[in-house]
Amino acid sequence: MLSEKLELALNEQITFEFYSSYTYLAMAAFCESSDLSGFANFFRVQAKEELDHATKLYDYVFQKGGTVILGEIAKPKEKYDSMLDVFETGLNHEREVTKRFYNLADIASEEREHATMSFLRWFIDEQVEEEDNFHSILKKVRRCEGNPAALYLLDDELAARVYTPLNNTNN
Ligand SMILES: [Fe+2]
Numbered sequence: 001m002l003s004e005k006l007e008l009a010l011n012e013q014i015t016f017e018f019y020s021s022y023t024y025l026a027m028a029a030f031c032e033s034s035d036l037s038g039f040a041n042f043f044r045v046q047a048k049e050e051l052d053h054a055t056k057l058y059d060y061v062f063q064k065g066g067t068v069i070l071g072e073i074a075k076p077k078e079k080y081d082s083m084l085d086v087f088e089t090g091l092n093h094e095r096e097v098t099k100r101f102y103n104l105a106d107i108a109s110e111e112r113e114h115a116t117m118s119f120l121r122w123f124i125d126e127q128v129e130e131e132d133n134f135h136s137i138l139k140k141v142r143r144c145e146g147n148p149a150a151l152y153l154l155d156d157e158l159a160a161r162v163y164t165p166l167n168n169t170n171n
């Protein structure tokens with residue numbers, strides 16, 4: 001069973017994962033409009049992964065006998081100055097997500113809710129990868145500044161990203 005506080009915090013995170021998905025879909029649209037379809041592909045895949053995160057949390061709340069109440073999804077930022085701006089915003093967004101999972105883990109730990117602490121471990125580990133992913137592409141984008149040809153090479157690289165569904169029952 002989940003405490004009211006933990007159930008509410010997990011529910012808020014479900015909505016935030018949808019917001020993450022929405023944010024990345026808006027970034028995909030910006031990239032598409034900028035004729036960078038490889039970058040757009042990267043964000044389309046990212047948006048799908050965020051939906052998987054929401055579903056993983058959703059399933060867990062029910063598994064623990066709780067209830068899911070979905071919140072409002074805020075309008076995502078739609079205009080960016082540059083691809084550098086996109087990736088700086090993306091990295092900051094992932095850092096914010098990490099903070100949220102740390103906060104969730106703090107609540108679970110205070111309540112000695114060991115099952116939830118163990119469940120949250122997956123997300124905390126995943127965030128290391130998420131931040132690293134954005135940070136490494138951000139560094140590459142920085143190197144492409146003032147060099148559109150290099151940006152198009154990076155666009156080709158990002159076109160290769162493939163979505164792999166998360167197996168929500170076994171992960
Ligand atoms: Fe996520």
Ligand SMILES: [Fe+2]
Nearest residue numbers: 020094097130
């Ligand atoms: Fe993420």
